[in-house]
Amino acid sequence: AQRVTQPEKLLSVFKGAPVELKCNYSYSGSPELFWYVQYSRQRLQLLLRHISRESIKGFTADLNKGETSFHLKKPFAQEEDSAMYYCALSMNRDDKIIFGKGTRLHILP
């Protein structure tokens, strides 16, 4: 079955330090991968998607099909990055998105 795994429930990082939120997936086809973010008291929102190869708020993510990973990275953490981050996968010819359990990112001052 298709699955998205985020191994860390909580990640604490000092301000200015690099951030890496891990995401691994299991799917035999060609998935579409996403990162969603939920800031405190706000709704879940799309952060970035792998097909557009974009950088949003300094975050990037590279799809590694060999390792079936889509880790989210940022070189220098900012306090406003503190939030809940969800990795998500959409399967070929299917519109539904499957989410991981999420990682809470806590930026320490």
Next chain:
Amino acid sequence: GAGVSQTPSNKVTEKGKYVELRCDPISGHTALYWYRQSLGQGPEFLIYFQGTGAADDSGLPNDRFFAVRPEGSVSTLKIQRTERGDSAVYLCASSPGDRGVYGYTFGSGTRLTVV
């Protein structure tokens, strides 16, 4: 409207009662999705509509759960004989319908508490 609207924002009901949760998607979005998020978990897929029809209802946990979208716009998620385990935040999302490629726009959710 400008975003996905969900009502009510909070609902407290007694075990065994019937509840309806409403979702008003972004105008023109053909695809509409319902998810359920329990504490400490990611959103769990329930059902997906393309237009008026349910394209995939594989996530509905049992036959107490049902959803409709009669005119291809507003959707209602209906839960019969509610149980305490149904307590969660119910999220609705909509998209232009492009295979999920562009992601979804989520509503702020309905927090359901069954007492």
